[in-house]
Amino acid sequence: MKIIKSSFLILIATFFISCGDNSDAPIIADVESLKINESNVSMYSTDDNMNLTATVYYQDGSTADATAFVAWKSSDTNIANVSNGSVTAGSTNGGDTNITVSYDNISSLPTPLNIITLNDYNISMIDADANTTGTYSLIATAKFEDNVTKVIEKNIVWDVNNSAIVSGTGSLTMVQIVSTGDTNITSILFNDVNMTKTIIYTVN
Amino acid sequence: MKKIILFLLFFTSLYSDAKVYIGSNYGYNYEKFDDDTNAESSTEIAKIKIAYGDRESYAIEFSLDYINNQSNIFSDNDSEKYGMNVEFVKAFDFDIYVNPFFKAGFGAGFLDIDRELQKKLNYGTLNLGLGMFIPINEHFDFELGYDYKSISYESIDTIVDEVRFSSNANTIYFGFNVRF
Numbered sequence: 044m045k046i047i048k049s050s051f052l053i054l055i056a057t058f059f060i061s062c063g064d065n066s067d068a069p070i071i072a073d074v075e076s077l078k079i080n081e082s083n084v085s086m087y088s089t090d091d092n093m094n095l096t097a098t099v100y101y102q103d104g105s106t107a108d109a110t111a112f113v114a115w116k117s118s119d120t121n122i123a124n125v126s127n128g129s130v131t132a133g134s135t136n137g138g139d140t141n142i143t144v145s146y147d148n149i150s151s152l153p154t155p156l157n158i159i160t161l162n163d164y165n166i167s168m169i170d171a172d173a174n175t176t177g178t179y180s181l182i183a184t185a186k187f188e189d190n191v192t193k194v195i196e197k198n199i200v201w202d203v204n205n206s207a208i209v210s211g212t213g214s215l216t217m218v219q220i221v222s223t224g225d226t227n228i229t230s231i232l233f234n235d236v237n238m239t240k241t242i243i244y245t246v247n
Numbered sequence: 248m249k250k251i252i253l254f255l256l257f258f259t260s261l262y263s264d265a266k267v268y269i270g271s272n273y274g275y276n277y278e279k280f281d282d283d284t285n286a287e288s289s290t291e292i293a294k295i296k297i298a299y300g301d302r303e304s305y306a307i308e309f310s311l312d313y314i315n316n317q318s319n320i321f322s323d324n325d326s327e328k329y330g331m332n333v334e335f336v337k338a339f340d341f342d343i344y345v346n347p348f349f350k351a352g353f354g355a356g357f358l359d360i361d362r363e364l365q366k367k368l369n370y371g372t373l374n375l376g377l378g379m380f381i382p383i384n385e386h387f388d389f390e391l392g393y394d395y396k397s398i399s400y401e402s403i404d405t406i407v408d409e410v411r412f413s414s415n416a417n418t419i420y421f422g423f424n425v426r427f
Contacts, residue, residue: 063277063289065318070284107407
């Protein structure tokens with residue numbers, strides 16, 4: 044009797060369980076593609092950095108910011124480097140490279156990046172006529188191939204003599220003149236001896 | 248060392264009448280996911296097992312599952328599921344014709360999926376069950392039972408997130424065992 048009762052209960056349970064359906068649509072959308080949001084990007088060869096962003100597109104039409112989750116790559120790291128979407132100009136004065144993002148086996152289409160070439164530059168000291176020891180701002184201004192003039196932020200190295208001290212980078216570079224006489228303040232761009240400029244600051 | 252000896256004594260006493268047995272089950276499986284998606288799957292399940300134990304007391308079972316999955320929950324083309332389980336069975340002899348039992352254990356399995364970032368999804372299970380052996384003679388018996396599985400799936404990678412799903416599966420099955 045008990046067996047019959049148990050079997051009956053199981054049959055009833057089977058009946059209710061059998062009423063289930065089969066879901067036919069994924070409960071979580073699959074990845075469709077990765078894209079870099081910016082296109083035809085350019086920056087100057089002495090700019091500090093520039094930010095790019097990436098988006099992941101899903102098959103259900105939704106999107107998400109993937110900037111921090113994907114691997115960024117520059118096809119020519121001499122022209123530009125990229126990490127977590129932050130692009131920095133390479134050690135070469137201008138050129139073209141392609142930026143891509145990837146995650147596992149999914150890659151974006153390349154985004155062309157043009158690094159604008161610097162044609163010439165000048166260096167100067169702010170308040171350079173003071174004729175006294177002290178700390179002064181150094182500034183280097185570049186003229187690029189598109190005739191734009193900009194303060195140099197990167198790829199410049201400063202050198203001084205006469206016990207002077209250089210500190211800071213980019214537009215925040217300072218020089219501390221500590222001795223009388225002539226102080227040679229020299230800059231070199233892109234490690235290229237042909238792109239050297241010197242000014243002389245004299246304290247009598 | 249003493250603990251090991253005691254355990255072995257306990258173990259051998261439990262299995263004094265133990266035998267190796269093999270069996271196969273066929274049943275119906277219904278799986279319902281925990282989240283708000285209302286995803287569900289219902290299909291046939293087949294199982295083969297090899298076990299060691301006594302029909303009237305304890306046994307340990309090792310089994311392989313085949314679930315004829317018909318749903319597409321993780322991708323547009325989910326495959327069948329394959330699983331393995333290890334379960335501890337406690338059966339009773341109440342001097343009635345059948346031997347009721349309950350069991351507990353764990354398992355693992357996988358299914359092939361068709362996602363850009365994943366082609367396979369693993370899962371782990373916590374198993375509970377109850378049922379009865381229906382003896383025919385010393386060597387053969389039928390088995391009627393109910394299995395519950397709490398299933399935790401490997402996370403799904405969406406690039407910006409890793410989403411983990413879990414579900415509850417209920418199975419009613421009928422089986423046949425051969426004891427040596």
